[in-house]
Amino acid sequence: MIILGIDSATPNASVALVEDEKLIADEISSGSSQGSTLSRAQPKGNHAEIVLPLIQKVLAQSHTSLEAVSGLAVSIGPGSFTGLRVALATVKGLAYEWGVPVVGVSTLLANAARVRDHEGVIGSLMDARKREVYAGIYRRQGELLSCIADERVCSVAAAMDLLRDAGATGAVIVGDGASAYEAWLAQAFGESARISAGDEFGSVAAQVAALARARLSAGQGDDLAHLTPRYLRSSEAEKNFASRV
Numbered sequence: 021m022i023i024l025g026i027d028s029a030t031p032n033a034s035v036a037l038v039e040d041e042k043l044i045a046d047e048i049s050s051g052s053s054q055g056s057t058l059s060r061a062q063p064k065g066n067h068a069e070i071v072l073p074l075i076q077k078v079l080a081q082s083h084t085s086l087e088a089v090s091g092l093a094v095s096i097g098p099g100s101f102t103g104l105r106v107a108l109a110t111v112k113g114l115a116y117e118w119g120v121p122v123v124g125v126s127t128l129l130a131n132a133a134r135v136r137d138h139e140g141v142i143g144s145l146m147d148a149r150k151r152e153v154y155a156g157i158y159r160r161q162g163e164l165l166s167c168i169a170d171e172r173v174c175s176v177a178a179a180m181d182l183l184r185d186a187g188a189t190g191a192v193i194v195g196d197g198a199s200a201y202e203a204w205l206a207q208a209f210g211e212s213a214r215i216s217a218g219d220e221f222g223s224v225a226a227q228v229a230a231l232a233r234a235r236l237s238a239g240q241g242d243d244l245a246h247l248t249p250r251y252l253r254s255s256e257a258e259k260n261f262a263s264r265v
Contacts, residue, residue: 021040022038022039022088023092025038026071027094027095033070033071033107035078036225037084045077046078046222046225071110072110087118090120091120091232092118095107095127095225096127096249097252104251108124108247108248112247123241125227126156128154128171129156129165132156135160136221138192141183142157143156143182143194143198143213144156145197146195147196147201148173153174154197154252155172155174156170157182173253176204179197183213189212190212198216198217199216
């Protein structure tokens with residue numbers, strides 16, 4: 021089964037093609053090359069102008085036809101409000117055109133799943149601005165990645181409390197939220213935790229595709245009519261509207 025994974029919820033949009041358990045091709049909108057399957061594309065910017073070219077690149081790079089793609093996987097948030105809408109609109113359009121199933125995957129889970137070289141606690145942090153982060157705390161045991169603290173938007177201090185409660189000693193804290201607040205995290209945990217933006221772990225899209233494989237293989241795609249972004253908090257426009265009514 022060949023799965024096309026797409027992520028534009030994170031700052032660097034990415035697209036990956038996975039066949040069974042093997043990564044065939046991987047393109048990321050900004051970052052350094054990480055092996056033969058991952059190459060540099062255009063810099064971060066308007067995700068609407070990036071996602072489709074990335075899809076074309078991975079298909080061309082892997083010499084894969086549209087007809088060979090068995091399913092689509094997309095990160096559904098939390099993350100960039102605009103990026104999430106772009107990705108879902110793109111995936112739904114492709115799904116209707118190609119006649120293939122779609123599975124939505126948590127962006128925080130996919131971000132954490134990138135950490136393959138660690139057994140134990142993984143803190144997945146994405147920058148939500150205003151000194152807040154989108155946070156998910158997981159534990160890896162072999163191939164099993166389990167959630168040990170529900171995904172949420174919270175202050176950096178609250179995220180650090182979640183990590184302490186989970187046992188942050190020896191943890192890996194990954195994501196653009198980890199790099200944005202690296203000084204705070206380093207002060208709180210010192211050398212007992214590994215803090216990384218995640219550049220060395222490969223793309224989020226590759227893990228989105230990998231995480232969707234079991235459901236797609238079982239024919240358990242999501243209902244496109246009800247597949248929506250998982251924002252975790254209201255947009256500024258929604259907050260402004262609510263304040264006026």
